[in-house]
Amino acid sequence: MAKSKFPVTPAIRVLREANAVYGEHLYNYKEKGGTAVSSKELGVDEHYMIKTIVMEDENKNPLICLMHGDAEISTKQLARTIGVRNITPCTPETANKHTGYLVGGTSPFGTRKKMPIYMEETIQELPIIYINGGKRGYLVSMDPKEVIRILKPTMVNVKI
DSSP states (O other): OOOOSSOOOHHHHHHHHTTOOOEEEEOOOOTTOHHHHHHHHHTOOGGGEEEEEEEEETTOOEEEEEEETTOOBOHHHHHHHHTOSOEEEOOHHHHHHHHSSOTTSOOSSSOSSOOOEEEEGGGGGSSOEEEEEEETTEEEEEOHHHHHHHHOOEEEOOBO
16 A cells, blocks of 8 residues: 555544544645745635644633634633633743644644634634644645534634
């Protein structure tokens, strides 16, 4: 049997275990390029690229927020919504520790530590999304309903 050119990450193991329907996409990762690079490389509108942002509250409790690639998260609104004083993005080192993934390759699937996941509610309106597969330069495409079924995120309205 031929070896797949796609990596088998903890995220992919979770998706396989959940019998998820997904596509796999490789692209040339660029340091600090963000979703603009993957969007351009794959020829997909950046709005369909979903960022996995690892954040923490004032007590250093980690959480994940899923957001459109072309939008920002209102940390004030997110904090208000979930009932904490404030929320800040984690440092890359802290995010790596919580997820087991390198920043730029962070997937919400198969994280090292179980964390609450919040998803911008408008993501569920898209017909397909592209989200990190657990490695830099590797995305999976799927119906947002699959993400909701597997991760059971809390829907929030925190887009700027």
